[in-house]
Amino acid sequence: MIQILIAEDQTILRNALESLLNLEKDIHVAGAVPSGASVRSFPGLWELDLLLMDIEMPDGTGLETAKYMKQHGFRGKIALLTTFSRPGYIEQAMKLGVDGYLLKDDPIDQLIVAIRRIVAGEHVISPALSNMLFRLQPNPLNDREQEMLRRVRNGESTETIASAMHLSLGTVRNYLSSAMQKLETTNRHDALRIAEEKGWI
Incomplete structure (x- = not known):
């Protein structure tokens, strides 16, 4: 008998x-x-055959939870279930070594076959x-640039970012400028949009 834990924040779908x-x-x-947190605290977690997890969940995304499970020696299989076909998500999933990357739009019989495989x-x-998979682009943004764009997404100003990260205003502007250049945009909001669409932040 295949023992599965489903992690999905949408109640009806779950x-x-x-x-x-x-x-x-x-x-x-x-x-x-x-949620991701409820996966980590689930009784009998380490005896499961498969974790079937949504990528975007509160308290630990599917990617973050998969990374945690891999780091802590989980021996079962991990499959990510998502509506998102963003290249960056697939790239991260492949790097983590997950066993499946499946779409919620797939027919249920196809999902069941995938689970068995x-x-x-x-x-x-x-x-x-x-x-x-053949068109995957590596994430061009370094960790600092990704963090800057996440903070822009949160509505933080350059001054707030500088204060929170203990950096000078010039350094923050340089990171944001570098991110914009790499994403071939002229403003931080377009850079944020592209990075989100690609799944790079």
């Missing part, structure tokens, strides 16, 4: 997945939780995303 997967004779949903030891990516 409940639907749990019900549909439990109809399969060889699959048992051991639990269905709404993943548990059997295969690496599975949704067919709709396979072409994107």
Whole structure:
């Protein structure tokens, strides 16, 4: 029996997945939780065969939770389930060594087949995303540039960023300028938009 934990913050989808997967004779949903934190505190977590996690969840995204589980020796399989086909997300998932990258738009029978293949030891990516693998662009932004754009997203001014990060105003402007150049934009908001669309921040 395949023991699965579903992590999905949308209640309707989480409940639907749990019900549909439990109809399969060889699959048992051991639990269905709404966040990364609730994955990490789930009883019996380390005995599970598969974690099926949404990428964008509160209290620890699917990517962050996958990284945590890998670092702490989780021996089961990890599959990420998402509506997002952003290249940056796929790149991060591949670097983490997740076992599956699946789309919520995939038919349920296709998802069930993918689950069985993943548990059997295969690496599975949704067919709709396979072409994107050949067009992956590495993230051109360094850690500082990514942090600057995240703070811009939060509405922080240059002065606030400088104070929070203990940097000079000039240094903050240089990082933002560098990010804009790499993303071939002329303002920080366009740079933020592109970085988000690519899944680079």
